[in-house]
Amino acid sequence: MRLRQALLGAAALAVAAGAPAAPVLADLYVPLLTYRTGAYAGSGIPIADGMHDYLAMLNERDGGIGGVRIAIEECETGYDAQKGVECYESTKGKGALVYNPYSTGITLQLIPKASVDKIPVLSMAYGLSAAAEGETFPWIFNPPDTYWDGASAIIRYIADQEGGLDALKGKKIGYIYLDAGYGREPIPLLEQLAQNYGYELVQYPVPGNQMQNQSSQWLNVRRDRPDYMVMWGWGAMNPTAVKEAAKIRFPMEKFIGVWWAGGDDDARPAGEGAKGYKTLNFHGVGADYGAIQDILEHVVKKGQSKVASPDKVGENLYNRGVMNSVFIAEAIRTAQELTGKKEVDAVDVRRGFENLNITEARLKEIGLEGFMKPLEITCEDHSGHNPVYVQQWNGQRWEPASEWFEPMTDVVRPLLEQAARDYVQANQPWPERAEPCG
Amino acid sequence: MLYRETGQFRTSYAADQAIFPLRQDRIGLAAIALVAALAVPLLADDFFINTIMIPFLIFALASIGLNLLTGYAGLLSLGTGAFMGVGAYACYKLTTFFPEVNVLLLILLSGFFSAGIGFVFGLPSLRIKGFYLAVATLAAQFFLDWCFNRIGWLYNYNASGAIEVPTREAFGIVLTGPTATPLARYMAVLALVVLMTWLASNLVRGRIGRSWMMVRDMDIAAELMGIRLLRTKLLAFAVSSFYCGVAGAMMVFLWLGAAEASSFGINVSFQVLFMVIIGGLGSLLGSFMGAAFIWILPIVIRAVPATLGLDIGAATVEHVSFMLVGGLIIFILIAEPHGFARLWQVAKQKMRTWPFPY
Numbered sequence: 001m002r003l004r005q006a007l008l009g010a011a012a013l014a015v016a017a018g019a020p021a022a023p024v025l026a027d028l029y030v031p032l033l034t035y036r037t038g039a040y041a042g043s044g045i046p047i048a049d050g051m052h053d054y055l056a057m058l059n060e061r062d063g064g065i066g067g068v069r070i071a072i073e074e075c076e077t078g079y080d081a082q083k084g085v086e087c088y089e090s091t092k093g094k095g096a097l098v099y100n101p102y103s104t105g106i107t108l109q110l111i112p113k114a115s116v117d118k119i120p121v122l123s124m125a126y127g128l129s130a131a132a133e134g135e136t137f138p139w140i141f142n143p144p145d146t147y148w149d150g151a152s153a154i155i156r157y158i159a160d161q162e163g164g165l166d167a168l169k170g171k172k173i174g175y176i177y178l179d180a181g182y183g184r185e186p187i188p189l190l191e192q193l194a195q196n197y198g199y200e201l202v203q204y205p206v207p208g209n210q211m212q213n214q215s216s217q218w219l220n221v222r223r224d225r226p227d228y229m230v231m232w233g234w235g236a237m238n239p240t241a242v243k244e245a246a247k248i249r250f251p252m253e254k255f256i257g258v259w260w261a262g263g264d265d266d267a268r269p270a271g272e273g274a275k276g277y278k279t280l281n282f283h284g285v286g287a288d289y290g291a292i293q294d295i296l297e298h299v300v301k302k303g304q305s306k307v308a309s310p311d312k313v314g315e316n317l318y319n320r321g322v323m324n325s326v327f328i329a330e331a332i333r334t335a336q337e338l339t340g341k342k343e344v345d346a347v348d349v350r351r352g353f354e355n356l357n358i359t360e361a362r363l364k365e366i367g368l369e370g371f372m373k374p375l376e377i378t379c380e381d382h383s384g385h386n387p388v389y390v391q392q393w394n395g396q397r398w399e400p401a402s403e404w405f406e407p408m409t410d411v412v413r414p415l416l417e418q419a420a421r422d423y424v425q426a427n428q429p430w431p432e433r434a435e436p437c438g
Numbered sequence: 439m440l441y442r443e444t445g446q447f448r449t450s451y452a453a454d455q456a457i458f459p460l461r462q463d464r465i466g467l468a469a470i471a472l473v474a475a476l477a478v479p480l481l482a483d484d485f486f487i488n489t490i491m492i493p494f495l496i497f498a499l500a501s502i503g504l505n506l507l508t509g510y511a512g513l514l515s516l517g518t519g520a521f522m523g524v525g526a527y528a529c530y531k532l533t534t535f536f537p538e539v540n541v542l543l544l545i546l547l548s549g550f551f552s553a554g555i556g557f558v559f560g561l562p563s564l565r566i567k568g569f570y571l572a573v574a575t576l577a578a579q580f581f582l583d584w585c586f587n588r589i590g591w592l593y594n595y596n597a598s599g600a601i602e603v604p605t606r607e608a609f610g611i612v613l614t615g616p617t618a619t620p621l622a623r624y625m626a627v628l629a630l631v632v633l634m635t636w637l638a639s640n641l642v643r644g645r646i647g648r649s650w651m652m653v654r655d656m657d658i659a660a661e662l663m664g665i666r667l668l669r670t671k672l673l674a675f676a677v678s679s680f681y682c683g684v685a686g687a688m689m690v691f692l693w694l695g696a697a698e699a700s701s702f703g704i705n706v707s708f709q710v711l712f713m714v715i716i717g718g719l720g721s722l723l724g725s726f727m728g729a730a731f732i733w734i735l736p737i738v739i740r741a742v743p744a745t746l747g748l749d750i751g752a753a754t755v756e757h758v759s760f761m762l763v764g765g766l767i768i769f770i771l772i773a774e775p776h777g778f779a780r781l782w783q784v785a786k787q788k789m790r791t792w793p794f795p796y
Contacts, residue, residue: 034753037757074752076740076755076756081694081701089489090485090489093485109695112616112696180700181598182598185597187597426602427605
C-alpha cells in the first residue's frame with residue numbers, strides 16, 4: 001500500500017505542477033543559449049557566466065534597461081545543433097528578443113528561421129561570415145568582426161612580422177581547425193589570400209570527436225615545418241593543440257589562434273610551454289573596468305553568479321560574454337529610444353541592432369572605456385569590421401602584443417558580397433529584404 | 439473485463455491472419471490514429487509538434503529500420519547514424535538537381551541510395567557475425583562520416599560544410615525550408631511514418647520477415663531449410679538502410695532544416711540502438727515506445743523544474759537528466775530485458791484475465 005500512496009502523492013504533485021508559473025509579461029525576455037556541459041564546456045562556461053552576469057548586473061544596479069527588468073533564461077545546448085534548435089523552439093514563444101546561439105552549427109540553422117519568426121540573431125564574431133551583408137540578411141548580426149576579418153587580420157599580422165605583404169611569398173602557413181562549420185568557414189578566404197600573396201596554405205583538420213587526440217596532426221606539422229600556424233579551435237581542442245604544439249617545440253610566438261582559441265584555460269594547462277602563444281582579440285581582458293567591477297559588486301558578491309571563483313571574472317572569454325551582453329543591452333536601449341516605448345519586442349530590437357552605435361562616449365558611460373573600439377552597425381554592414389589586436393600568453397595571463405589594427409576589409413568585403421549572393425542562390429527562394437532601413 | 443476476446447469469432451482465414459484480430463486492439467489503434475491525425479494538429483502548439491512529435495516519429499522510423507535488421511534478422515549494426523546521413527545527403531543532392539519534383543517523392547527516393555550503401559556494407563555479414571559484424575558496421579559509420587565531412591560535392595561545396603534545406607513544395611504546400619509550417623511538416627512526417635510502418639508490418643509477417651527470423655534464430659538451420667543466407671541478410675541490410683535513409687532525409691528536411699556531418703555521428707547510431715533495445719527487439723510497437731522513451735523523457739525532465747517554478751541552472755538539469763535517463767534504462771532492462779514491447783504484452787495478458795487471474 002505504501003507504494004500506491006507514494007504513487008498517488010506523485011500524481012497529485014504532478015497535477016499541482018501542471019499549472020505553469022505565469023511569466024511576467026512586462027519583462028525584457030532574453031534567452032541565452034549556453035553550454036556548460038559536454039566537450040565544449042571549457043569554452044562555454046566562461047562565456048555563459050559573462051553573458052549572464054552583465055545582464056544580471058543591469059537588473060541589480062539599474063533595475064534593467066530603461067527601467068524594465070530583463071528576464072534571463074539559460075537553455076543548455078551542449079553545443080549540439082539539435083538541442084540548440086530545441087532550445088530555440090521552446091523559448092521563442094515567450095517573446096524572445098534576440099538569440100545568441102554560440103555555435104556556428106546552430107547559427108546556420110537559425111539564419112533562415114530568423115526572418116520568418118522575426119527574431120534577430122546576434123552571432124557575435126562567429127557564424128556565417130556572409131551574414132554581415134545586411135541587405136541580404138536583415139535579421140542576422142555578427143559584430144564586431146567576421147571570421148574572414150579574423151583570418152585576414154592574422155595574415156596581415158604575419159606579414160607585419162615578416163616585413164610586409166610581399167614577404168609572404170613562399171612562406172608556408174599551417175591552418176589547424178575544428179572540422180566543422182566553424183573551422184571551415186575561413187578556408188575560402190585563406191585560400192584567396194594565398195593566391196593573392198603567394199604563401200602556401202597547409203590544412204590540418206581536427207575531427208570534433210577526436211579533438212583531444214591531435215598527435216597525428218602535430219606529427220604532420222613537425223614534418224611539414226610550416227613557418228606559422230593558424231588555429232580555429234574551440235572547446236577541448238584548444239588546450240590540446242597548445243599542449244601538442246609545445247610538445248613538438250613549435251615556436252609559440254608563431255602560433256596564432258583566432259579570438260575563440262584564446263581562453264585562459266586554453267593556454268594555462270600547457271604550463272611554461274604555452275608562453276608566447278598568441279591569439280586575436282577585440283576587447284580588453286582583466287577586471288579593471290567599471291562595469292566589470294560593478295558585476296563583482298552587484299552580482300558575484302551577492303552569490304548570484306555561477307562563476308567558480310571571483311578571479312575568473314575578467315578572464316578573456318568571460319569578458320567576451322560581457323561584450324555579447326553589452327551588445328544586447330545597447331541594442332535594446334537603442335530600440336527603446338527609437339520607438340519611444342519601454343517594452344520593446346523582437347522587431348524593435350532588430351531595428352535597435354541596425355542602428356547600434358557604441359561610441360567612445362557611450363563606452364565611458366557604461367563603464368567600459370578602452371574595453372573595445374567604438375562600433376557602428378548600418379543597414380548594409382551588420383558586422384562593423386572593427387579593428388583587432390594580438391594578445392600573447394605570458395604564462396599567467398594574456399597581454400597585448402600589438403597595437404589595434406584593421407583587418408583587410410577591402411579584400412573581405414567583395415568576398416562577403418559574393419558569398420551572400422551564393423547563399424541566396426543556393427537557398428532559393430530567399431526572401432527579399434522587407435524591413436525599411438532606419 | 440474490457441479487454442476480452444470472448445465472443446469474437448473468426449470465420450475466415452483472412453480474419454484469423456489479421457494484424458489486429460481483437461476488436462479492442464482495432465479500437466485502440468483507431469483512437470491513436472485519431473489523436474495523431476486530428477487531436478495533435480488541432481490542439482498542440484508549435485513547440486510540441488516541432489520538438490516532440492516530429493522528432494519522435496522520425497526516430498521511431500529509424501528504430502523500425504534498425505529493428506528490422508537487429509531485431510528481426512539478428513544482425514547488429516552500429517552504422518544507423520551514417521545510413522541516415524546517406525539518406526539526408528542523397529535527398530539534398532536530389533533536390534539540388536530536381537528542384538521541381540515533389541519533395542516527398544525525393545525523400546522516399548533517397549532511401550534507395552541508403553539501401554545501396556547498406557547493401558555494400560552488408561556484404562561482409564555472411565562471414566562476420568555478432569559483435570564482429572557490429573565492428574564492421576562501425577567502420578561504415580566512420581567511413582561515411584568522413585565522406586560527409588570531406589567530399590565537398592555532397593554539400594555543394596558550402597563553405598561551412600553544412601547542408602541547408604531549400605524551400606520545396608509537395609502538392610502545392612510548402613513542406614521544407616523556413617516558411618514551412620510545423621503542422622504541414624508534421625502531417626508529412628506522420629503520413630510517411632504510417633505508410634512505412636504498415637509496409638514493415640506486412641513485410642515482417644510475410645515470407646521475407648519469416649526468413650529473417652529463421653536466420654536470426656539459427657542461420658545454419660535456416661540454410662539447411664533452403665534459405666539463401668547471403669540474399670536474406672543483404673535484403674535485411676538494404677531494407678533496414680532504406681528505412682534509416684528515409685528517416686535521415688526526413689530528419690534534415692522536415693525537422694532540422696540544416697545539418698552537418700556531426701548530426702549523423704556515432705551518437706545517433708547509439709541513440710537509435712538504445713531505442714530499439716529499450717523498446718524491444720523484434721517489435722514494431724516497441725520501436726515507437728523506445729523512441730518515445732529516449733526522445734521525450736529528457737525533454738520532460740528538462741521542463742519539470744521550470745513548471746514547478748524551481749530555479750535550477752540549465753546545466754544542472756542537463757546533468758540530472760543524463761543520470762535519470764541512464765538510471766531508468768538500467769532499471770528497465772533489469773526489470774524487463776525484452777523491453778517495453780514485452781511489458782505491454784504482459785500487461786495485455788493481465789488485462790485479459792482481470793479480475794480473475796490464474
